Amino acid sequence: MKKIVLACGSGIATSTAVANKVSAFLNENGMAGQYTIVQCxxxxxxxxxxxxxxxxxxxxxxxxxxxxxxxxxxxLTNMGVAQTQQQILDILKQ
Structure with missing residues (x-):
């Protein structure tokens, strides 16, 4: 199980929004059940x-x-999302 840490200023609002998007993206790419997201x-x-x-x-x-x-x-901005998603996949494949 790969641990992904997702952080924002307080660990509540912004990180939750991003966590939902990252989780949906990873699941769509066949990674469901292979990672856990910890917000802080x-x-x-x-x-x-x-x-x-x-x-x-x-x-x-x-x-x-x-x-x-x-x-x-x-x-959050929807600008450069594809590049960020690719960066995430590249790190997870290491």
């Missing part, structure tokens, strides 16, 4: 990323991130 506040990201395959965030990541970072703002 950006301040919690360094500890949550210790055993994660990536951090998707709608804000600037703090120092100490040990997993690949993906800028998730495109899921």
């Amino acid at each position: 506040a950006i301040a919690e990201a360094p500890s949550q990323c210790a055993d994660a395959v990536m951090l998707i965030s709608t804000t600037v990541p703090p120092a100490g991130i040990t997993c690949p970072y993906v800028n998730g703002v495109s899921f």
Whole structure:
């Protein structure tokens, strides 16, 4: 099971919207049941990323991130979504 950390400022509103879009995208690409999404506040990201395959965030990541970072703002703006989705798939295939 691949752990994906999804962070925003508070870990509630924005991360939930992005989590739903990421989950739907991954399921559409045959990855249902192969991942888990953990939502958190950006301040919690360094500890949550210790055993994660990536951090998707709608804000600037703090120092100490040990997993690949993906800028998730495109899921909110709908600009550049395809590129972000490809980046996510590329990381998951590693």
